[in-house]
Each structure stands twice: as C-alpha cells, then as structure tokens.
Amino acid sequence: xxxxxxPAKRRVxxxxxxxxxxxxxxTGRARYSQDIxxxxxxxxxxxxxxxxxxxxxxxDLSEAEKAPGVRAIVTVGQLNYTGGRKEGKPGxxxxxxxxDVGRELFYHGDEILAIAADTEEHAxxxxxxxxxxxxQLPFIVKESTALQKRNAPSTVPGxxxxxxxxxxxxxxxxxxxxxxAAEVLVTGTYGVPVITHCxxxxxxxxxxxxxxxxxxxxxxxxxxxxxxGQLQGxxxxxxxxxxxxxxxxxxxxxxxxKFGPDIQGQLAAVLAWLAKAPVKLFLDRDEEHxxxxxxxxxxxxxxxxxxxxxxxxxxxATSHGTPGIGRSAGVNIGILPYVYEVANVRISTEIVRxxxxxxxxxxxxxxxxxxxxxxxxxxxxANAAGLDPMEVRLKNLPPNDPNAIKTQPTSFLAxxxxxxxxxxxxxxxxxxxxxxxxxxxxxxxxxxxKHGIGMALHTWGGAGRADNDVFVTIHSDGSVLVQxxxxxxxxGERTVLAIVVAEVLGLEPKELTVIxxxxxxxxxxxSGGSTTTPGTAPAALVAAINARDELxxxxxxxxxxxxxxxxxxxxKITDKASGKSYTWRQACxxxxxxxxxxxxxxxPGLSNLGVGGVQVAEVWVDTETGVVRLERIVAVQxxxxxxxxxxxxxxxxxxxxxxxxxxxFEEMIVDEQTGRMVNPDFEFYKLGGILDMPEIIVHMHDMxxxxxxxxxEPPTISTxxxxxxxxxxxxxxxxxxxxxxxxxxxAALQSKT
Amino acid sequence: MPESPHPPHKPGISRREFLSGTGLTAAAxxxxxxxxxxGQADKAKAIATPGFGPxxxxxxxxxxxxxxxxxxxxxxxxxxxxxxxxxxxxxxRVCDRGTCGACTVLLNGKPIYACTMLALEAQGxxxxxxxxxxxDGQLHRVPAAFAQYDAQxxxxxxxxxxMAMKGCFDRNPKATPAEVERCLAGxxxxxxxxxxxxxxxxxxxxxxx
Numbered sequence: 009x010x011x012x013x014x015p016a017k018r019r020v021x022x023x024x025x026x027x028x029x030x031x032x033x034x035t036g037r038a039r040y041s042q043d044i045x046x047x048x049x050x051x052x053x054x055x056x057x058x059x060x061x062x063x064x065x066x067x068d069l070s071e072a073e074k075a076p077g078v079r080a081i082v083t084v085g086q087l088n089y090t091g092g093r094k095e096g097k098p099g100x101x102x103x104x105x106x107x108d109v110g111r112e113l114f115y116h117g118d119e120i121l122a123i124a125a126d127t128e129e130h131a132x133x134x135x136x137x138x139x140x141x142x143x144q145l146p147f148i149v150k151e152s153t154a155l156q157k158r159n160a161p162s163t164v165p166g167x168x169x170x171x172x173x174x175x176x177x178x179x180x181x182x183x184x185x186x187x188x189a190a191e192v193l194v195t196g197t198y199g200v201p202v203i204t205h206c207x208x209x210x211x212x213x214x215x216x217x218x219x220x221x222x223x224x225x226x227x228x229x230x231x232x233x234x235x236x237g238q239l240q241g242x243x244x245x246x247x248x249x250x251x252x253x254x255x256x257x258x259x260x261x262x263x264x265x266k267f268g269p270d271i272q273g274q275l276a277a278v279l280a281w282l283a284k285a286p287v288k289l290f291l292d293r294d295e296e297h298x299x300x301x302x303x304x305x306x307x308x309x310x311x312x313x314x315x316x317x318x319x320x321x322x323x324x325a326t327s328h329g330t331p332g333i334g335r336s337a338g339v340n341i342g343i344l345p346y347v348y349e350v351a352n353v354r355i356s357t358e359i360v361r362x363x364x365x366x367x368x369x370x371x372x373x374x375x376x377x378x379x380x381x382x383x384x385x386x387x388x389x390a391n392a393a394g395l396d397p398m399e400v401r402l403k404n405l406p407p408n409d410p411n412a413i414k415t416q417p418t419s420f421l422a423x424x425x426x427x428x429x430x431x432x433x434x435x436x437x438x439x440x441x442x443x444x445x446x447x448x449x450x451x452x453x454x455x456x457x458k459h460g461i462g463m464a465l466h467t468w469g470g471a472g473r474a475d476n477d478v479f480v481t482i483h484s485d486g487s488v489l490v491q492x493x494x495x496x497x498x499x500g501e502r503t504v505l506a507i508v509v510a511e512v513l514g515l516e517p518k519e520l521t522v523i524x525x526x527x528x529x530x531x532x533x534x535s536g537g538s539t540t541t542p543g544t545a546p547a548a549l550v551a552a553i554n555a556r557d558e559l560x561x562x563x564x565x566x567x568x569x570x571x572x573x574x575x576x577x578x579x580k581i582t583d584k585a586s587g588k589s590y591t592w593r594q595a596c597x598x599x600x601x602x603x604x605x606x607x608x609x610x611x612p613g614l615s616n617l618g619v620g621g622v623q624v625a626e627v628w629v630d631t632e633t634g635v636v637r638l639e640r641i642v643a644v645q646x647x648x649x650x651x652x653x654x655x656x657x658x659x660x661x662x663x664x665x666x667x668x669x670x671x672x673f674e675e676m677i678v679d680e681q682t683g684r685m686v687n688p689d690f691e692f693y694k695l696g697g698i699l700d701m702p703e704i705i706v707h708m709h710d711m712x713x714x715x716x717x718x719x720x721e722p723p724t725i726s727t728x729x730x731x732x733x734x735x736x737x738x739x740x741x742x743x744x745x746x747x748x749x750x751x752x753x754x755a756a757l758q759s760k761t
Numbered sequence: 762m763p764e765s766p767h768p769p770h771k772p773g774i775s776r777r778e779f780l781s782g783t784g785l786t787a788a789a790x791x792x793x794x795x796x797x798x799x800g801q802a803d804k805a806k807a808i809a810t811p812g813f814g815p816x817x818x819x820x821x822x823x824x825x826x827x828x829x830x831x832x833x834x835x836x837x838x839x840x841x842x843x844x845x846x847x848x849x850x851x852x853x854r855v856c857d858r859g860t861c862g863a864c865t866v867l868l869n870g871k872p873i874y875a876c877t878m879l880a881l882e883a884q885g886x887x888x889x890x891x892x893x894x895x896x897d898g899q900l901h902r903v904p905a906a907f908a909q910y911d912a913q914x915x916x917x918x919x920x921x922x923x924m925a926m927k928g929c930f931d932r933n934p935k936a937t938p939a940e941v942e943r944c945l946a947g948x949x950x951x952x953x954x955x956x957x958x959x960x961x962x963x964x965x966x967x968x969x970x
Contacts, residue, residue, distance in 0.1 A: 030908030031900050033916030034923050036851020036891035043850035051845070076813070128845060129834050133813050206951050208855045208863060208917040260853070260917030261951055293856045498915030498952050658911045658957055665953025690860040690949060698945045698955045706956075 012550055014614060014649065014715070019578060020511045022710065024654035027500040028518060029258070038258045044214045044226040046286040050079050051128035052279050054272065055120045055135050056295065057113035060147035060363040060683025061163050064111050064120070067104045068139035072123060075137050077130030080282035083108045083121040087242075087274050098246035100278055112145070114165050114333045115363050116684045117298025122275040124287050147363040149678040151305065151330050154360045164333045164361040175328070175337060175357030186322035186352035190313030192393045198384040199307035199745045200377050200728065202330060203674040204297050205370055206695060209260020211300045212290030213269070215276040223252045223277060227269060230262035231534030232495050236527040239269040239277055248281075256525040262497045264369035265301035267534050297688035301368030302676060304329045304337040306377035307745075308344075310385040313352075318393055318400040320386070323350040328358040329377065334366035335359065343374055346382035347428070347465050347620075349406040364678050364685065369536060371663070372468060372721035376670060376728060380746070383464040383729035387736060391448050397733065398441055398463060402432060418714045420467075420618020427620040428465060431644040431709055435463065438705050439624040439642040449740020456632040460738025463624045464729035470647065470718025472542035472615030477530030480509055480548070480555040483603045486593035488513060490522045490551075494532035494544050499720055500655040504541050505548045507652055512552035514576040514592065531609075538718025545651055545716045546614035555606025563598040616715040621645045621722045623664065625730040626702075629738040631757060634750030636735060638668065638702035641727065646709040648717035653708060660706045660723040667727020669696050673747050694747075820880050824849055825893040835881055840864045842880030843890065851891035851920045855949075862948030865921040865928075866890050872928035872944075891920035894927065902968070903927045906961035914952035922948050926962060938966050 014021070032038040069081055082100050085108030089099035099107065104121075113120065121138070125131035147163050148154045154171040162168050187193065213227035223243070229235040236254035243250050259266070269277070276289040291300060308327035314320040323345035329337035337359040344355050386404075390397035405425045412421035420427070436442060444461045446452075451459040481489040490505050502524055506517035523529070533543055560571035567574075573585040581595040582588070626639040645660045673694035679686050687693040728746055735753070736742045741760040743752050814834055820842060821830040831846040840857070843849040843866075852875050855863035859877040866875045867889035894901035904923050906912070913919040922945055929936055929944035936944070941962045950958075 026908050026911060027913075029916075030911070030913065031895055031904060033913055034891070034904035034907040034919050035895035035900070036853075036920040037895060038916060039850065040853075040917065042854070043844070045845070045848050045850070127834075128841065129814075129836060208853070208861070208915065208949075208951050210855075259915060261915040263951075293858070498913075500911075500914075654911045658914060658954065661956040662914055662953035665955060666951075669953075689858065690856045691858075695949050695951060697947075697949060698942050698958060701955045704956045 012553060012611065012614065014549065014712070015511060018511060020507050020517060022650045022653060022712070025503055025507055025517050025652050026654060027503040028506055028522060029502055033258065040209055040258045040260050041213055041226040041228040041256060042209050042260070042290050044288070046214060046216055049214065049286040049288055050124040050126060050279070050283055051131050052122050052124040052276060052287050052289040053128065053131045053135055054122045054275065054295065055138055056299065057116060057118040057120060059113065059142060059144055060116050060149055061145040062113050062142040063145060064108055064113070065141040065143045067108050069104060071137040071139065072134045075130065075134035077126040078123060078134045079126065079285065080124045080279045081121060082275055082278045082282065084119045084271060085111050087271070087278065093246070095247040098248060100282070115365050117295060117365055119271045119299065122279060122289065124279040124283050147683045149362050149364055149683050150680050151307070151328060151360045151362065153680065154362060155328065163363055166335070171361045173359050173361065175359045177356045179354045181352035183322055183324055183352045183354040187311070187313050190321065191316045192389060193311065193313045194385070194388045194392045195309065195311045196385055196388050196742060197307065197309045197744055198381050200305060200380050200670065201746065202302050202305045202332070202676040203670060204302045204676055204693070205263045205265040205300065205368070207261035207263060207265060207296065207300070210291040210293065210296040211266060211270060211272060213273055213276055214286060214288045215280040216286035217280055217284070221250050223250050224255065225252065225269070225273065225277070226255045227273060228259045228266060229254065229256050229268070230259070230266045230495055230497050230536070231268065232256050232493050232525055233527040233532055234267065234534050235269050235273070239273055242269070242274050243277065254527040256495050259495060259497060262535065263371045264373065264536065267536065293690065294688035297676070297693060298685055299365045301370065302332060302365060303370035304331045304367045304377070306337070306381060308381040310381060312385050312389040314389060314393065316393055318390065318395045318403045320348065320350050320389065320404050322352045323348070324354045325381065326356050327381065328360050330360045330362045331367035332362055332364040335361070336367070343378040344382060346378050347406065347467050348382065348386070348404050363683055371666060372725050375466060375468065375725045376667070379464060379466050379725050380729045380732065383726065384732055384742065387462065387733040388742060391736070396445055398432060398436060398445070401463070401465060402429060405429060418616060424620060427646055428622065431620055431622040431646065434707055434709065435622040435624050435642050435644045438644070438707060439626065439640070441624060444626065446737070448737050451738060454628070456630050457628045458631055458738040459628055460734040460736070461624065461626045462730050462733025462735070462737050463622065464726035464733060466621045466722055466725035468538060468619050468722035468725065469617045470538035470542060470619055470722070471617035472546055472610050472716065473533045473539045474610050475531045475533055476543040476547045476610045477532065478505065478544060478547040478551040478608045479530065479605060480551040481603055481605045482555050482559050482596060484596055484599035484601070486596040488515065488520045490520055490548065491529045492524050492532055492544055492547070493527050493529040494540060495525050495535055497535050499540065499659060500652060501540055501544070503655060504545055504651050508545050508548040509552040512549065512556055512576070514578050514580065538720040538722070540718065541651060542615035542716045542718050543610050547608045547610045549614060550608030550611060551606045552608070553606070554608060555604055558604040558606055559596070562602060562604055563595055566598040614715050616648050616717050619646050619717055619722050621726060623726045623730045625727070625734040627731065627734040627738055629735055629753060631739070634753035636672065636748050636753060638731065640703045640705065641730070642705045643723055644707045644709055645719070645723050646711055647719040648714035649712040650708055650710045651716060656708050656719050657706045659719045660708070661704045663723030664704050664727050665696065665701060666724040668701065668731070671728035671731040671746050671748055672696060672700070675747055818881070821884055822847070822880065822888055823886065824888045825890060833880055835879065837880050838876050839878045839880045839883045840875035843875060849890055849892065853917050853920060855917065861918070862925060863918050863921040865924040865948065867924060867928050870928065870931055872925050889924070891923055894923065901927065902965065903930065906965050910957050910960040910964065912954050912957040912961040914954055918948060918950045922950065922958065930965065936966065938963050941966065
C-alpha cells in the first residue's frame with residue numbers, strides 16, 4: 009500500500025469551517041448528558057464531609073430510607089469495602105456500621121453516601137435525615153502552615169510521615185561558579201494559587217441498566233471508551249460481570265477533569281442497580297469546586313544570573329505547590345527553566361499536601377505555573393540588565409538541534425529556535441512592540457493610569473496517539489457516515505473529522521453525518537494532552553482513503569473502467585480513461601444495494617508534536633485604585649497543519665481568556681480556621697465576563713509540512729505571565745502573585761516606596 | 762447528639778426550603794390552593810409521593826407557545842420545572858443561584874434567570890426558551906450568527922447567551938455593539954468564546970439586529 013500523506017493541495021483543510029453542530033448547540037437542541045431524561049428516572053444527590061478532616065463516628069440511615077420517594081442509598085464505604093466481599097456479594101450488601109463507621113474523610117466535600125429518590129427535591133429532603141456523627145481531626149489547608157509544621161504528623165491519606173514530601177532536585181553545570189561570575193543577578197518570588205476547572209456542565213451521569221448484564225451511561229467525560237472501561241472494571245471488582253456502554257454526544261467542558269466515572273459514576277451505577285431504575289446524578293456547583301478537581305498552585309523563589317548582554321548563565325529555583333490531598337503538584341523540576349536552555353541550573357521542589365480536594369490535570373498541566381515562574385523571572389532579569397525583554401528572550405532561545413535537523417527535520421527540536429524567532433517577529437509587529445515598549449515604569453500615563461506591555465513564550469506537545477478508530481461508510485444514495493467513539497470537549501471534533509473526510513471524498517463537510525461519543529463504535533483515546541485532533545484526523549484520512557478506494561473497486565466495473573482510472577474532484581468522480589465524469593451521487597448510485605466502509609487508525613507520519621507560542625499583553629494600571637485594565641492580547645500560535653482555521657482561532661482566543669481568568673480573577677480560597685473552601689460558587693470565585701475582555705488578536709502560524717498537532721492546551725499557558733510582565737512594565741514594580749487584584753497591585757506599589 | 766449533615770456554608774435550611782417558607786410561595790399556594798389544578802393536569806406526571814413541604818400542585822406554563830401542565834411542589838424553580846418535569850433542556854443548570862446566566866429564558870420578552878424564579882410564579886406568562894429559535898428548519902439570526910462566527914465551544918453557556926442577546930435585540934433592534942455587550946454581562950462562558958461573540962454581535966448590529 010502506498011504511503012498515506014496529506015493532500016498537497018487542500019480544498020477544505022485549513023479553511024474556516026463553522027462547526028456542524030453549531031445550530032443545535034446554540035438553540036439548546038443538543039442533548040448533553042445532563043439533559044438526558046429517561047422514563048422512570050430517579051434523581052440522586054451526594055452527602056459530603058462538612059469538615060477538612062474527620063472520622064465517621066456513627067451513621068444511621070433508618071430515617072432517610074423511610075423518607076418520601078427514596079428508592080436507594082449507597083455509601084462510599086460500601087463501594088470500597090473489600091472485607092468478606094466475594095463473587096456475587098458486592099460491597100453494598102454489607103451494613104454501614106461495618107463499611108463506613110470509622111472511615112476517615114480528608115477534605116471538605118469528601119464523598120460519604122448518595123441517595124436516589126423519585127424527585128431531586130425528595131432526594132435532598134432525605135439527605136437531611138441522615139444521622140451522622142463525626143470525630144473532627146487535625147487538618148492543614150495552607151501551604152505556609154504545612155511548611156512551618158513540616159515535622160507535624162500527616163493529615164492527608166497515605167503513609168507519608170508529613171504533609172510535605174520531596175518533589176525532586178536537579179543540578180546541572182556549576183551553579184555556584186555561575187553565581188559568582190554573574191554581571192547581573194536577580195532574585196524574586198512568584199506564584200499562582202490553586203484554581204478549579206469550573207466545567208459549566210458539572211461532573212455526573214445518567215446510569216441505566218438495560219438488563220443485569222448491560223449498563224448504559226450518559227456521562228460527561230473526555231474519555232468515552234475509557235470511562236466505560238473503568239466502570240466495567242469497578243463492577244467486575246464487585247463480582248458483577250456486565251458490559252458498560254458510554255454515550256457522550258455533547259459535553260459541557262472538561263479541561264482535564266473528566267477522565268473517568270469518578271465516585272459519582274460508581275454511586276449512580278450502584279443506585280440504579282439497587283433501585284432497578286435509571287438514575288441521574290450530577291454535582292451541584294459547590295460540589296464541582298470542592299471535589300471535581302483543581303489545578304495545583306506553584307510558588308518559587310528564582311535566582312537568575314547572567315551577563316550584561318542579556319545571556320542567562322544560571323537558573324536557580326526553590327519551589328513548592330499543592331495538589332490538595334493528591335500526590336503530584338504542578339511545580340515540576342523537569343519543566344524548569346521552561347522553554348529556555350541554561351548551562352547552570354539548580355532546582356529543588358517540594359509537594360505540600362493539604363486537606364482540600366485532589367488536583368487533576370488541567371489544560372496544559374504544570375505549564376502555566378512553570379511558565380509564570382520562569383517568564384516573570386526572565387523579565388525581572390531583563391529589567392535589571394536594562395534590556396528590552398524581547399531581545400533577552402531572542403538571545404536565550406533554545407537552539408535548533410543539529411542532530412534533529414538531520415534525522416527529523418520537521419521535529420520541534422529541529423525547528424524550535426526558528427519557530428520562536430518567527431513568532432516573536434510576528435507578535436512584535438502585531439503588538440507594535442518596538443513602538444510601545446518602554447523601560448519599566450517609564451511609559452505613557454493618563455492621569456493615574458500607567459501603560460505597560462509584556463510578553464511570554466510557551467511550548468506544548470500535542471502528539472497524535474494510536475488506537476483511534478474511524479469508520480467511513482458510503483451509501484448508494486451518496487450519503488456518508490463518519491463514526492468514531494471519541495468526544496468533543498468543545499473543540500469542534502465532529503467538524504474536524506468531517507473536514508478531513510470531505511477533503512478526500514470531494515464533498516463539503518456539512519454534507520456528511522458524523523457520529524461520535526459512543527463507546528461501542530471502537531477504540532479512541534482520552535482527550536488529554538491536546539491529542540484528539542492529531543490522533544483522529546490521521547485516522548479519518550486513512551479511513552476516507554480506504555472507503556474511497558473500496559468505492560472505486562466496487563463501481564469501476566459498473567462504469568466500464570478500472571479502479572485506478574477513477575479520481576475524485578470537488579463534487580464529482582472522473583474517469584481518466586474515458587474522460588467521463590459523474591456527480592458524486594451518480595457514482596455512488598452504482599453501488600446498488602451495497603454500501604462501502606473504510607476503516608482507519610492513526611498512523612505515524614501524519615501528525616507531529618511540539619509547538620511554540622508567543623503572547624504579548626498590553627495593559628493600563630490605575631496607580632490610585634490598583635485596577636488593571638487589559639487593552640489588548642496578541643497571541644501567535646503554531647500547531648503544525650491547521651485543520652479548521654475557525655476552530656483553531658477559537659481555541660487560541662479561548663485559551664487566552666482562560667489565561668486572563670488565571671491572571672485577573674481566579675483563586676480557590678480555603679479558610680484556615682474551618683478548613684472549608686469559602687468561595688465554591690461563581691459570586692466569589694470569579695470568572696471574567698465579556699466586558700472584562702480586551703481585544704484579542706490571534707495569528708495562526710500555519711506549518712502544514714509538520715502534520716497535525718494539538719492546539720487545545722498551548723494558547724492558555726503564557727497569558728498570565730505576559731499580563732504580569734505588562735503590569736510590571738507599567739509600574740516598574742512586580743506584582744508577584746496572581747490574581748492581579750487591586751489590593752495586590754496596591755501592595756506591590758507600596759512595597760516600592 | 763448527631764450533628765447536622767449540612768455543611769456549615771449551607772444554612773440549616775436550603776434556599777428552596779427558605780423560599781417555600783416565605784410569603785412568596787405561601788401566597789402562590791393560597792392563590793392556587795393546595796392540590797387544586799389549573800387547567801388540565803397531566804396525571805401521568807403527577808408525583809406519587811408527597812414530600813415534607815406543601816403538597817404538589819398543578820402548574821401550567823406556556824413554553825414557546827405551548828401550554829404544559831405538570832404537578833410540582835411549590836418550591837420547584839422555573840428552571841427545574843422546565844428541565845426535570847417538562848423535558849425542556851435548552852436552559853442549562855450551571856450555578857443554580859443567579860450568577861452565570863446559562864438558564865436565561867425570556868419571560869414576556871424579558872431575559873431572566875430561570876433558576877431564580879419559582880415555576881408557579883411564571884404561570885400565565887409567555888416563556889421563550891432557546892429551542893424556539895430553531896423551528897421547522899428555520900434558524901433565528903442570533904443563533905445563526907453564533908454558529909457562523911463560532912461563538913461557542915463546549916456550548917453549555919451558549920443557549921443562555923443566545924437568549925440574552927435575542928432579548929437585547931428584541932427590545933432595541935438598533936442596539937450598538939457596546940449595548941449588546943452590556944446585555945451579555947450577566948452571563949459567563951468558561952471556554953472563552955467572547956471574542957467570537959463579539960464577531961457575531963457586530964455582524965448582527967450591522968444588519969440592524
């Protein structure tokens with residue numbers, strides 16, 4: 009078989025194609041998992057720990073069980089119970105005094121039990137009738153407290169002696185000598201807080217047993233087959249052999265927090281089993297903040313040394329961050345000093361585990377934090393050296409790797425300096441950097457308002473993955489069905505598949521029917537690491553080519569020609585031998601009663617990995633009130649071959665806005681006295697609205713020769729760093745931590761005097 | 762003494778319990794009368810088991826021109842009534858406390874948060890939900906602009922934004938982009954589609970709504 013390549017001349021790929029499901033989504037006709045209502049469906053709610061750390065002393069469900077409308081109750085202790093559990097006798101067959109009393113709860117929001125009732129109102133009533141006593145235990149919810157009390161006994165799950173565990177150390181070159189030889193030396197402390205994913209469709213599902221061997225879930229998940237498989241495994245662990253089918257036609261955001269059924273998925277499956285009725289269980293907004301994942305914080309004290317010409321010779325960082333009760337924080341010794349290569353490096357990190365919900369992957373895990381830390385420090389170094397920070401960045405770009413140039417000329421290693429330098433040039437032009445940049449604090453003013461401009465760089469992987477099956481079926485009426493079990497987080501995945509198949513078959517994307525989000529269709533990988541488009545677009549190309557070739561084989565004899573003579577042009581099939589041409593429908597009609605199907609899986613050579621990205625922020629800061637007004641963000645982004653330009657631009661602008669939220673608004677605040685999150689809502693956990701948004705200029709740096717690379721994560725990485733640098737450029741003083749709220753800006757100004 | 766299972770930030774009574782205990786609902790129930798029906802009650806949708814609060818009553822809503830009657834407890838919000846009892850799921854439940862706008866519907870032409878109104882209070886009023894903007898293959902110009910300019914990603918906030926924008930143009934067909942943006946200031950999008958929304962609303966302003 010000939011090697012499959014992207015078409016050299018592209019008719020649809022790389023153009024702006026409105027998403028196929030746009031009208032359905034905009035008018036509420038698209039059914040998300042949370043919109044599924046089934047006949048006889050029950051509603052379930054979860055009881056959660058009110059304390060940051062406690063033990064269940066007693067639990068009495070007798071009144072709740074008798075409450076109006078209640079159909080089933082199951083506890084987390086029962087789900088986890090292994091003592092005496094055996095085939096056919098699941099954990100929930102055991103009483104709660106055995107499975108739950110004595111169980112430790114580790115954060116405000118930790119799951120205790122769930123109740124299913126005929127209405128949500130009844131389920132909530134019943135929750136209030138649960139009689140439960142807690143023994144409160146010591147907790148730590150602040151990183152500074154944990155670091156001070158590093159010898160105190162651990163308050164989090166696991167066998168570690170302390171809440172503070174090592175995150176790793178790395179030394180390279182001779183940091184001490186570099187420090188001694190430094191012409192310019194700066195030290196600063198920078199940080200970002202814990203933020204939460206805030207998926208607008210909260211986590212949850214509808215679970216329905218078709219029969220004791222078959223469970224269907226409509227689950228909001230970014231891993232459709234993966235979630236079905238995990239739930240199947242959970243049930244098997246309880247001696248229940250059943251197939252699980254997951255349906256996710258539409259989902260309201262995931263951002264890295266929706267890779268499995270979670271505890272609520274297990275609870276719903278068991279409640280539906282016990283009640284013999286479909287169960288809907290979705291978290292409330294407060295539960296979503298508390299228990300559905302968050303992004304780890306990061307704080308680092310960074311020292312950068314270098315020469316007066318702007319060459320960085322040393323990067324030294326001591327950092328820590330918290331994953332809540334999780335074990336893996338976002339400060340990562342592998343990623344510092346982020347996009348730069350520095351000869352002398354010394355990094356040490358600590359993970360500070362606290363009594364709040366566990367961290368989960370969140371859009372470009374670890375990158376926004378490490379970008380903020382590195383790019384803030386690089387800017388401070390440039391300022392100390394009295395240099396334009398754009399020039400300092402150009403001077404310290406990682407070089408194109410000579411070996412990679414020979415062996416993998418389209419790899420990021422072979423191209424990175426070129427990509428960054430090109431993108432910095434484009435960003436400089438679009439932002440008018442040369443005209444607008446000024447030494448820190450020395451820019452234009454309007455009354456108390458001061459102008460600032462700042463920039464930052466980022467990088468990401470975005471590789472394709474194997475095990476993505478796409479099926480393309482061509483029917484005799486000319487209709488085309490594209491199927492893949494993958495999910496659309498909002499990226500426009502349906503449209504991506506349609507664009508690729510339409511390109512091959514000479515059709516328009518909107519002429520195709522695309523079905524995604526059903527686990528039984530075949531294999532697909534979770535949408536993590538910006539891998540969905542680079543994983544499925546190549547599979548769609550292979551499937552479409554296979555379907556096309558099969559069509560040619562089937563219809564060639566009926567057209568009195570050879571399959572090799574047939575070719576596709578926009579809307580028609582031509583026979584090179586006879587010079588005749590047929591419309592797509594005429595040609596497909598020759599299939600008669602048959603249809604043809606092509607299958608494709610991801611294969612190497614069509615996707616790539618590694619992207620750059622440059623962002624420039626322009627701000628005005630009110631030195632009297634501390635208010636920061638964002639004027640403009642320029643985002644220059646590459647992602648190899650652009651499949652849907654409209655979708656790519658959306659992803660980049662959306663990433664920038666998520667970065668703006670990190671910079672300006674978001675922070676999970678946990679009260680040290682009570683151990684409770686005080687802002688699990690949208691009143692005090694702020695997200696920007698349309699009036700908060702600056703002008704956003706997006707430039708896609710299209711590099712079709714590199715193949716397809718993921719775009720979802722990179723554009724959110726450097727926004728907060730660029731904004732922080734712009735504020736510093738305005739004020740001549742750094743605001744070291746996000747969010748850049750007025751109080752922090754004023755505090756920074758005060759520290760200057 | 763067993764402790765209350767309520768997390769302390771949820772006061773001893775919930776918002777719904779609170780509302781059901783206030784004059785608001787009491788008045789509504791008195792007006793309708795417990796157990797009485799307004800119009801033809803849909804018996805099939807009646808709740809089999811009464812709860813602790815006032816008993817379910819008939820509630821007749823006019824949704825996109827169609828009258829629908831269900832039996833609901835007086836504490837049920839307009840949003841929950843639409844989503845859970847009438848299977849009208851275009852309005853989304855995101856914050857459930859009037860901060861995000863995902864549940865925006867038009868009530869007699871005025872955009873409101875459906876999560877902050879009791880269903881019984883919406884009786885006798887004309888309720889427009891996003892579903893009404895795509896009927897018989899005809900797509901209303903506001904959602905059409907959202908689709909054309911890709912002013913949506915996950916799309917969970919989108920129906921709310923669409924209704925807020927439609928309400929804006931219904932009131933003032935000559936609204937300026939700045940005025941339309943102010944009408945959208947009560948809505949939140951997490952995917953960050955504001956830039957594309959600006960493209961969409963500018964195109965509509967140029968066309969005079």
